[in-house]
Amino acid sequence: MPMIDVYATAGTFTDKHQLARDLAATLMAIEEVPDIPMFRQNTAAFVHELPAGDLSNVDGASHHVRVQVLTNAGALDRDKQFAVVRRFTDMIADAAADPTLADRTWVLLTEAVPGGWGLAGHAHTNDELIAAARRQIAELQAAAGDR
Numbered sequence: 001m002p003m004i005d006v007y008a009t010a011g012t013f014t015d016k017h018q019l020a021r022d023l024a025a026t027l028m029a030i031e032e033v034p035d036i037p038m039f040r041q042n043t044a045a046f047v048h049e050l051p052a053g054d055l056s057n058v059d060g061a062s063h064h065v066r067v068q069v070l071t072n073a074g075a076l077d078r079d080k081q082f083a084v085v086r087r088f089t090d091m092i093a094d095a096a097a098d099p100t101l102a103d104r105t106w107v108l109l110t111e112a113v114p115g116g117w118g119l120a121g122h123a124h125t126n127d128e129l130i131a132a133a134r135r136q137i138a139e140l141q142a143a144a145g146d147r
Contacts, residue, residue: 001042005068010049019095020045
Protein backbone atom coordinates (compact mmCIF):
# COMPACT_ATOMS: atom_id res chain seq x y z
CA MET A 1 0.00 0.00 0.00
CA PRO A 2 1.64 3.17 -1.16
CA MET A 3 2.46 6.06 1.11
CA ILE A 4 2.97 9.57 -0.19
CA ASP A 5 4.64 12.33 1.81
CA VAL A 6 4.55 15.93 0.62
CA TYR A 7 6.83 18.47 2.29
CA ALA A 8 6.26 22.18 1.66
CA THR A 9 6.50 25.51 3.44
CA ALA A 10 3.36 26.33 5.43
CA GLY A 11 0.74 28.09 3.35
CA THR A 12 1.79 26.56 0.02
CA PHE A 13 -1.55 24.75 -0.40
CA THR A 14 -5.03 26.03 0.36
CA ASP A 15 -6.69 22.58 0.61
CA LYS A 16 -4.19 20.06 1.94
CA HIS A 17 -6.82 17.39 2.57
CA GLN A 18 -8.04 17.46 -1.02
CA LEU A 19 -4.48 17.38 -2.32
CA ALA A 20 -3.71 14.34 -0.15
CA ARG A 21 -6.85 12.57 -1.32
CA ASP A 22 -6.20 13.37 -4.99
CA LEU A 23 -2.59 12.19 -4.81
CA ALA A 24 -3.62 8.88 -3.21
CA ALA A 25 -6.38 8.26 -5.77
CA THR A 26 -4.07 9.16 -8.64
CA LEU A 27 -1.40 6.74 -7.47
CA MET A 28 -3.95 3.94 -7.19
CA ALA A 29 -5.08 4.67 -10.76
CA ILE A 30 -1.53 4.75 -12.12
CA GLU A 31 -0.60 1.53 -10.33
CA GLU A 32 -3.77 -0.07 -11.73
CA VAL A 33 -4.52 -1.88 -8.47
CA PRO A 34 -8.02 -3.23 -7.86
CA ASP A 35 -10.48 -0.73 -6.38
CA ILE A 36 -11.01 -2.70 -3.18
CA PRO A 37 -11.07 -1.59 0.48
CA MET A 38 -7.60 -3.04 1.13
CA PHE A 39 -6.06 -0.55 -1.31
CA ARG A 40 -8.51 2.34 -0.81
CA GLN A 41 -8.05 2.34 2.95
CA ASN A 42 -4.27 1.89 2.90
CA THR A 43 -3.11 4.13 0.08
CA ALA A 44 -2.55 7.47 1.76
CA ALA A 45 -0.85 10.82 1.40
CA PHE A 46 0.45 13.05 4.16
CA VAL A 47 1.01 16.77 3.64
CA HIS A 48 3.70 18.08 5.98
CA GLU A 49 3.89 21.84 6.44
CA LEU A 50 7.30 23.15 7.34
CA PRO A 51 7.70 26.43 9.19
CA ALA A 52 9.38 29.27 7.30
CA GLY A 53 13.12 28.73 7.37
CA ASP A 54 12.96 24.93 7.67
CA LEU A 55 13.61 24.39 3.96
CA SER A 56 16.42 25.75 1.80
CA ASN A 57 18.44 25.03 -1.29
CA VAL A 58 22.09 26.13 -1.59
CA ASP A 59 21.04 29.63 -2.66
CA GLY A 60 18.73 30.03 0.34
CA ALA A 61 15.46 29.67 -1.57
CA SER A 62 12.67 27.86 0.27
CA HIS A 63 9.91 27.74 -2.33
CA HIS A 64 10.34 24.07 -3.23
CA VAL A 65 8.17 21.00 -2.66
CA ARG A 66 9.40 17.46 -2.02
CA VAL A 67 7.13 14.50 -2.73
CA GLN A 68 8.27 11.10 -1.48
CA VAL A 69 6.37 8.12 -2.91
CA LEU A 70 6.87 4.71 -1.29
CA THR A 71 5.50 1.65 -3.09
CA ASN A 72 6.03 -2.06 -2.86
CA ALA A 73 8.86 -3.41 -5.00
CA GLY A 74 8.03 -3.53 -8.71
CA ALA A 75 4.75 -1.62 -8.44
CA LEU A 76 5.85 1.01 -10.95
CA ASP A 77 7.31 0.06 -14.32
CA ARG A 78 9.13 2.79 -16.27
CA ASP A 79 5.96 4.19 -17.88
CA LYS A 80 4.24 4.35 -14.49
CA GLN A 81 7.27 6.09 -12.99
CA PHE A 82 7.02 8.77 -15.66
CA ALA A 83 3.28 9.06 -15.06
CA VAL A 84 3.64 9.47 -11.28
CA VAL A 85 6.34 12.13 -11.58
CA ARG A 86 4.51 14.12 -14.28
CA ARG A 87 1.04 13.95 -12.74
CA PHE A 88 2.19 14.61 -9.18
CA THR A 89 4.29 17.57 -10.31
CA ASP A 90 1.29 19.03 -12.13
CA MET A 91 -1.02 18.35 -9.17
CA ILE A 92 1.34 20.09 -6.75
CA ALA A 93 1.58 23.19 -8.96
CA ASP A 94 -2.22 23.23 -9.42
CA ALA A 95 -2.89 22.81 -5.69
CA ALA A 96 -0.56 25.73 -4.97
CA ALA A 97 -2.09 27.83 -7.78
CA ASP A 98 1.49 28.42 -8.93
CA PRO A 99 2.43 26.98 -12.34
CA THR A 100 6.10 27.86 -11.73
CA LEU A 101 6.18 25.45 -8.77
CA ALA A 102 6.41 22.59 -11.26
CA ASP A 103 10.03 23.60 -11.83
CA ARG A 104 10.70 23.39 -8.09
CA THR A 105 8.92 20.15 -7.24
CA TRP A 106 11.04 17.11 -6.50
CA VAL A 107 9.35 13.70 -6.74
CA LEU A 108 11.29 10.81 -5.24
CA LEU A 109 10.21 7.24 -5.98
CA THR A 110 11.18 4.60 -3.45
CA GLU A 111 10.41 0.89 -3.27
CA ALA A 112 10.04 -1.02 -0.02
CA VAL A 113 12.15 -4.15 0.14
CA PRO A 114 10.24 -7.46 0.41
CA GLY A 115 9.07 -7.70 3.99
CA GLY A 116 9.65 -3.98 4.41
CA TRP A 117 5.98 -3.08 4.24
CA GLY A 118 4.33 -3.16 7.65
CA LEU A 119 0.58 -3.16 8.09
CA ALA A 120 -1.51 -4.41 11.01
CA GLY A 121 1.64 -5.42 12.86
CA HIS A 122 3.01 -7.64 10.08
CA ALA A 123 5.92 -7.04 7.69
CA HIS A 124 4.38 -8.05 4.35
CA THR A 125 6.13 -9.36 1.26
CA ASN A 126 4.75 -8.64 -2.22
CA ASP A 127 3.44 -12.21 -2.44
CA GLU A 128 1.57 -11.78 0.85
CA LEU A 129 0.02 -8.49 -0.34
CA ILE A 130 -1.08 -10.09 -3.61
CA ALA A 131 -2.58 -13.06 -1.75
CA ALA A 132 -4.44 -10.73 0.64
CA ALA A 133 -5.83 -8.71 -2.28
CA ARG A 134 -6.99 -11.87 -4.05
CA ARG A 135 -8.71 -13.08 -0.87
CA GLN A 136 -10.53 -9.76 -0.51
CA ILE A 137 -11.61 -9.77 -4.16
CA ALA A 138 -12.97 -13.31 -3.74
CA GLU A 139 -14.82 -12.29 -0.56
CA LEU A 140 -16.34 -9.25 -2.29
CA GLN A 141 -17.39 -11.34 -5.28
CA ALA A 142 -18.95 -13.97 -3.00
CA ALA A 143 -20.81 -11.29 -1.06
CA ALA A 144 -22.09 -9.74 -4.30
CA GLY A 145 -23.26 -13.17 -5.45
CA ASP A 146 -25.29 -13.57 -2.24
CA ARG A 147 -27.36 -10.49 -3.06
